Amino acid sequence: MGNTDSVVVQKRLARFRPEERPVVEGVFDRLHGTSPGGGSGKAGKVLTLGMLKPCMGNIASDSMIKRVYAGMCSMDPGVAPPPPGAGVSREQLVVFLADVLRGTAEERAPLFMAMAQGTGTGVATCDQIIEFLQDLVSAVVQIIIQKSRLQGWKPECMADGSIGVKLLAEQMSSELKPSDQRTCDVPCLEDWLFRVSNVAMYMDLLIGEGLNVGLTSRPPPTLLPPCWETPWEKLRCLLDLPVLMFLTPHLPDGYNIPWKLLFSTQLHGESFTKIVGSCKGRGPTVLLIKDTKGHIFGGFASHGWEVKPQFQGDSRCFLFSVFPCLRVYTCTGYNQHYMYLNQGQQTMPNGLGMGGQHGYFGLWLDSDFGRGHSRARPRCTTYGSPQLSAEEDFTLDSLEVWGVGKPPEEEEGATGGKRSILDADPEVQAMMEMAGKTLHSQGLREPEENNG
Secondary structure (H helix, E strand, C coil): CCCCHHHHHHHCCCCCCCCCCCEEEHHHHHHHHHCCCCCCCCCCEEEEEEHHHHCCCCCCCHHHHHHHHHHCCCCCCCEEEEEHHHHHHHHHHHHHHHHHHCCCCCHHHHHHHHHHHHHCCCCCCHHHHHHEEEHHHHHHHHHHCCCCCCCCCCCCHHHCCHHHHHHHHHHCCCCCHHHHCEEECCHHHHHHHHHHHHHHHHHHHHHHHCCCCCCCCCCCCCCCCEEEEECHHHHCCCCCHHHHHHHHCCCCCCCCCCEEEEEEEEHHCCCHHHHHHHHEECCCCCCCCCEEECEEEEEEEEEEECCCCEEEEECCCCCEEEECEEECCCCCCCCCCCEECCCCCCCCCCCCEEECCCEEEEEECCCCCCCEEECCCCCCCCCCCCCCCCEEEEEEEEEECCCCCCCCCCCCCCCCCCCHHHHHHHHHHHHHHHHCCCCHHHCCCCCCCCCC
């Protein structure tokens, strides 16, 4: 095959299963437009930029294809490569495929450096890394669309995906640890690739799909959760595909649980009572809010909401921002004020909140529909989040609630059994808790009879 003298190439090929090696070695012939064994292994045969465009042009921009080509040219195959500008050898392509699809962070770092700034050495600026990531994320989005992997989502009925591409690229780059001059050398990229796994995953997907490298041992990753029963003909969703790609891995059930729209101000009007009805007892939810200044933010509730004047939920809850920046803020452990939902009581706040404390929530929607606040000076105590809205007290523009888990099963005998006086007036219980009173009767409840 023309590469038997290269120890480097043979070691790279050994990373693939025996049945996968002919596939990897055959990519060169296919891109070159010749058949295996047809003389394409002769010395001097090279792959040019123009040969990549026909197979990658439908999913990747010209700039991304040029980046891929620069990465190929930067490979050291262990034998003399073609002169600079002459093209990519078969050996270089095999090493490139092995490092992208099976490489370590150490091996991928110079490759990603070459794709970001043209060579595999030196330094890249943070802006160059962001531009590279924008090209990469754009290509991944196109793969999802072109390969029919939307899982029921409709990009044409969602937010502007080009903005989401920039947001996700910026978020990924925010994990870099650059120098004071905002530049990154190869060790900096190696550390980043080790910590931010989706960078390599996206490149794996681009090369696997773009060059049609079908490896049975690693099917394409799932990047979107299923979306069920959404009235797309009436909806303009606050989400876009890159934002969804970012948020989904942070959910406890990840890609396994379908998303289902429970409430939208576009569809259901402006009513806090309807919000409560859509959330209550519906299992885990994602809340999305857009204020009148254009900021988009929200939270993940790990449990079905209950109307009561006490905090609820657990440490799986989190707050997030979408615009102007894409971030997730998880629990700090400072307190357990994860979720709060109350309505129709006189002495406790009525509304929906996440994090912080009464009157000072990380995210708050007042029961007087349309008003809310995000107060964090400097950070929300529960989630460590900054102010999420454009202004501390905000006016609601639109809101969506998505179900992202299985609703809890109806408890058998929920309407029967004995009730404590603590159950009769949860507002009294909440007031006692706030006053620091010990609820001795909590430990004196009579055990429920087992009818089984």
